[in-house]
Every structure is written in C-alpha cells, then in structure tokens.
Amino acid sequence: MTTRLIDESLFESPENRKHDDGGPRRLVGARCSGCATVVFPRQDSCPRCSHGTMSTHVLPVSGRVWSWTLQAFPPKPPYRPPAGSHRPYHLGYVDLGEILVEARLAVPREEIRIGLPVRLTTVSAYQDDDGTEVMTFAFRPERDEER
Numbered sequence: 001m002t003t004r005l006i007d008e009s010l011f012e013s014p015e016n017r018k019h020d021d022g023g024p025r026r027l028v029g030a031r032c033s034g035c036a037t038v039v040f041p042r043q044d045s046c047p048r049c050s051h052g053t054m055s056t057h058v059l060p061v062s063g064r065v066w067s068w069t070l071q072a073f074p075p076k077p078p079y080r081p082p083a084g085s086h087r088p089y090h091l092g093y094v095d096l097g098e099i100l101v102e103a104r105l106a107v108p109r110e111e112i113r114i115g116l117p118v119r120l121t122t123v124s125a126y127q128d129d130d131g132t133e134v135m136t137f138a139f140r141p142e143r144d145e146e147r
Contacts, residue, residue: 006125006136010041012058024122027137029099031057038099060096061120062142068092068105068112080126094118094139104138117142 029040034052118139
C-alpha cells in the first residue's frame with residue numbers, strides 16, 4: 001500500500017534528518033530569535049513578541065502526556081474519517097519541554113494517564129480516493145529502553 005504524510009511541512013525533511021533511528025521523521029516548529037518562543041506548526045512571526053525572526057526548530061521525539069480526552073464524535077471538516085467511519089481516538093497535549101503539542105495519542109485506554117512518557121510515531125488518518133494511506137503524527141507509550 002502506498003502511504004504519504006498528511007502535511008510534509010510538519011516534519012523534518014529527509015535530507016536534513018540528523019538521526020535515522022528507523023522512527024518517524026521528527027516534527028518541525030519554529031523558534032523566535034528575539035524571545036526564544038517555540039511554536040508548532042511553523043509560522044512566520046512570533047506570537048509573543050513579534051520582533052524576532054522565526055527559524056526552523058526540530059522538536060524532541062519524546063515527552064509526557066500533559067492532558068488528554070477521548071474524541072468520541074467526528075470533528076468538523078476538514079476532518080476525513082478513516083475507511084468505514086469515525087472511530088473514537090485519544091487526543092491530548094504532549095509536553096515536549098519547551099512547547100505543548102496537540103496530537104493524537106496512540107495509547108490504549110487502560111494505559112493513558114497524565115504524565116505518561118510518550119514517543120513520536122505516525123498513524124493512519126484516512127485513505128485518499130486512490131487508496132493511498134495518509135499518515136499523521138501521534139504519540140505512543142515510550143518503552144523503558146527508549147528513555
């Protein structure tokens with residue numbers, strides 16, 4: 001099956017990838033040169049000081065669940081459900097140290113908790129009309145040996 005990322009601009013480009021550990025490409029935000037604010041996704045101006053230049057900033061691959069909820073109903077468009085229909089999934093904020101990132105949480109209900117160590121992964125978001133599986137970023141439980 002053919003796959004593609006939901007939005008290439010959210011991820012580190014393959015040619016700039018410093019660590020090829022077999023995991024997904026890392027998320028890329030931006031950092032302000034004036035006040036060091038980090039944002040994700042990238043943007044052209046700083047939301048805090050609006051004075052600095054925003055430069056590419058690769059985000060950490062692991063963090064901790066800061067808060068979470070169950071997305072039990074389909075979100076508004078442009079959401080596209082996976083093949084079949086919407087299936088509930090966990091959604092939350094992951095604390096990556098210098099920024100909180102909103103993301104899907106690929107964590108079973110019995111394991112999910114605030115403070116859970118998690119690691120970046122990709123999961124299927126939906127299938128294009130041509131059958132291409134579209135992948136989005138998510139966080140899964142981090143294994144002890146990954147810490």
